Amino acid sequence: MTLFKTLLTTSAIALIAASAQAKDVIRVAGNFATEHSSSLAMVKFEEELERLSNGEIDVNIFPAQQLGGAAENVQAVKIGAIELMWVGTAYLTRTVPELEVIGLPFQFPNRETAFAVVDGPVGLALDEKMAAEGMTSMGYMELGFRQLTNNVRPIVNIEDTEGLKIRLQPNETHLSTFRALGANPVAMDVKELYSALEQGVIDGQENPFAIINVAGYAEVQKYVSNTGHFFDFISVVSNKKWFDGLDADTQAMVRDAMDTAIAYQRTLAAEQDAAGLGQLVEKGMTYTEVSGELAAALREKTSGVAADTKSRLDPELVTLLDAEIAKLGM
Template sequence: MKKKKLGFFLVPALALMLTACGGGGTTEEAPEAGGEAAAPAGETKVIRAGIGLNDQHPQYLGLLRFKELVEERTEGAIEVQTYHSGQLGDDRTMTEGLQLGSQEVTIPSTAPIANFVPEYSLFDFPFLFPSEEVADTVLDGEMGQRFLDMLPAQNLVGLAYWENGFRNLTNDVRPVASAEDMKGLKIRTMENELHLEAFRALGANPTPMAFTELFAALQQGTVDGQENPYATIYLQKYQEVQDHVSNTQHIYSPFVFLMSKTFFDGLTPEQQEIVQVAAVEAGQYQRELNREANNQYLADLQEEGMTFTEISEEARQEMVDLIAPVLEKYAERIGEDLVQEMYDAIEAAQQ
């Protein structure tokens, strides 16, 4: 890996980040485990699409748009049943369901996918993407497709990238303006080793935990804080059990629209094209909603009593320096050439 180039890129990327970043529907009751495979040709095929977030989140509203597009364009030959709030399980459970053919669609962040495809850990390098616009260019381009092409080997098909957004830190102990303020805080993270090691390097005490367990853990004091985009923080009502929010923007987190390969392969070529295009179109709609929501929900969090703390450029650069050894370690695991190609793609997207 060209270490000098990697280190050189992080500093201007951080500076750019500072300047560039700032529903409803009918839900079916959750089916029993071990559903049937796709129906034979000529019968209505059912897509059970589940997510962990609630029915007010832009992700679920995007899923409803996907449902509308698919059912309309297939003239009812494919029915999309939508499940929110972890009704079908957490991200890992639902992804395993896709592999087994007992579920058809889920839309996890990239972090849980790294448990199945280690190369996806690259998306969770802190401070990788400097802005949403750069992320769009890279994810919708050749580099993003390269990662989607890794999924079929796991009996998964990646149809599109949606958006979770920049992750920010909350806690109920003290304002966090620097890495020093993180020391000793028990922070819930996703079940992802890179996240755990990065937060340890920042001095925190990270605790992996399923998303569906998080509110109760915050309420009971099992953990002091968590990290998620503003929309998730607000819609999951973490402001009821957290006092402080900081714009760490430490990771830009995409969602990946996953479909069971077993189910996808059972569709006609025309139906495959319909679900592919619908996933992309619904994803573009979801990104727009998500960005509007994140801006609004930060204001709402403050109105409802959370203390907002701005992270300075100097403090963010200190965080970069602290986690640099972790990134070097994972670059070797993932493949230094692949990591460098990602940074090259990000650099090119800024020009």
């Protein structure tokens, strides 16, 4: 970000902070497009909380990077410049590395299993890790299975990923996964992605079908495949000091309204994802379905990444994750 843009973003946050009253104005920032399921869910949160509070709480939603990119939103919530954010969980892993435990390659067979893990003991343990960093977890929405796009060639064989310069979120496990596939991964904030693809600075990116669609990447990418290499979450997070300072009734209203919004988003996300691939093909992208043989080769080539990631994390958390996965029959 240029110095001017940094100052502009900082000034915008400072301006709304100066005009906000601590307990009856809640500012919520996100980097997702306004039509994405998560942004629509935040509108649902706004409506529900204002209804529950009889209009005593005013929620202001700032989607589509209006208050900066994902990394900037994380820092703004940590320091209390804004109260709440919704952000791809990968953007929190450099602050809370333990979150990498739910971002391992080919970890979840379906979305139901993924949510069973984060809604259970593993999620509670991760909440404690976030609290230690000054953030309160409000729950997890669906970002979804991540799929690979690029401008060089269709992904048909395991060799086709080699040498591709692919944008990834700033998550060490994700970066290691694509290094294992022979690609050249580049950590980049989403606010820079479209222009980097348009200018040919990078060859491709990976995101769920719905995001590829609503972000307009079909305009700057040729090939798409259903690699499904990660299932990704959206974390809804508040500044802990702010949330702890709310009275018990207000905390309960915020939690109830967010629970409603998250349930709404998960349903809508599944619908948007199901429709997303067809919309990308209609917009001119070439779709190549991953064969059973290629899927097996991708898993085999990245099999060491999960073990390496687990070796860096809290052993108790890893043991808990393994126990939950065994319980779910994965």
